[in-house]
Amino acid sequence: MTRAAPYAALSPDVVLAAVEASGLWSDGRLLTLNSYENRVFQVGLEDGGFIVAKFYRPGRWTDDAIVEEHAFARELAEAEIPVVAPRVFEGHTLLRHEGFRYAIYPRRGGRAPSLESTDQLEWLGRLLGRMHAVGAREPFHHRAVLDRAAMIDGPARAALASHLVPVHLAGAYRDAVTRLDDAVANRLEAVGPVRRIRLHGDCHPGNVLWTDAGPHFVDLDDARMGPAVQDLWMLAADEAMLDALLEGYGQFRDIDPAERALVPALRAMRQVQYGGWIAERWHDPAFPAAFPFAGEPRWWEQHIADLNDAAEAL
Incomplete structure (x- = not known):
């Protein structure tokens, strides 16, 4: 990874390997989702369904800052506020693979709100x-x-x-x-x-x-x-x-x-x-x-x- 191309090494194989390193098994389906600051992918699972894998921009946030964001999201979810919070793997929400930091989220679909209403x-x-x-x-x-x-x-x-x-x-x-x-x-x-x-x-x-x-x-x-x-x-x-x-x-x-x-x-x-x-x-x-x-x-x-x-x- 370099500052000039922070995601150059984030190939589809690396994304799928990172998901499987968490203990989930991918079926190979991979869709890039819209994101500029980070890189976000929808990944299909062998046992059905999808997850969303979010790879953090190198150098933007400290580990402590990311973990604090995750803790806030989970605190909101526990209060029954509809926020998509990261999944926990062996006590951790912030994961690492091949030099990248990432988190895995459940996939939640939806449409744009009608703000005229x-x-x-x-x-x-x-x-x-x-x-x-x-x-x-x-x-x-x-x-x-x-x-x-x-x-x-x-x-x-x-x-x-x-x-x-x-x-x-x-x-x-x-x-x-x-x-x-x-x-x-x-x-x-x-x-x-x-x-x-x-x-x-x-x-x-x-x-x-x-x-x-x-x-x-x-x-x-x-x-x-x-x-x-x-x-x-x-x-x-x-x-x-x-x-x-x-x-x-x-x-x-x-x-x-x-x-x-x-x-x-x-x-x-x-x-x-x-x-x-x-x-x-x-x-x-x-x-x-x-x-x-x-x-x-x-x-x-x-x-x-x-x-x-x-x-x-x-």
């Missing part, structure tokens, strides 16, 4: 209220915190170091990030201290699957400490949708009303983080193929304009 939004709000009630029991000790350093400073440094930002736009990008960072800092100061709890962390619609029995959450890979509203705003395209989510949420947990004023700042922080994430991963061959627009100066011109607009709005 008030009923579905309230349902998701109730589940997030229950999730956060568990998340508030104790803090993470090894995982990231949602703050300006993680969401603005680090990603901006990665973007500038990647050489994706055109030389003639580097100054404008720095100025836009600085302006937005100042605006975010002012908004956070105006709102005042809010409680940080354990979050899903990346609760966008793609990480919610709906079945006839209702929704379940997948992929806690970005679980971190942060304000509760972070897991709500990503599911809400407008204020009415956020109202519906909060209506359900409030049936299981109270949320500080001041957190609502954090949403524009959180959205702006994610804009910076998105560009930096692509830039930091550009060495991975999957990223230029998936995000070719990031190699074009015009995208960075629009990104800079968007950051300035977000700063102005704040």
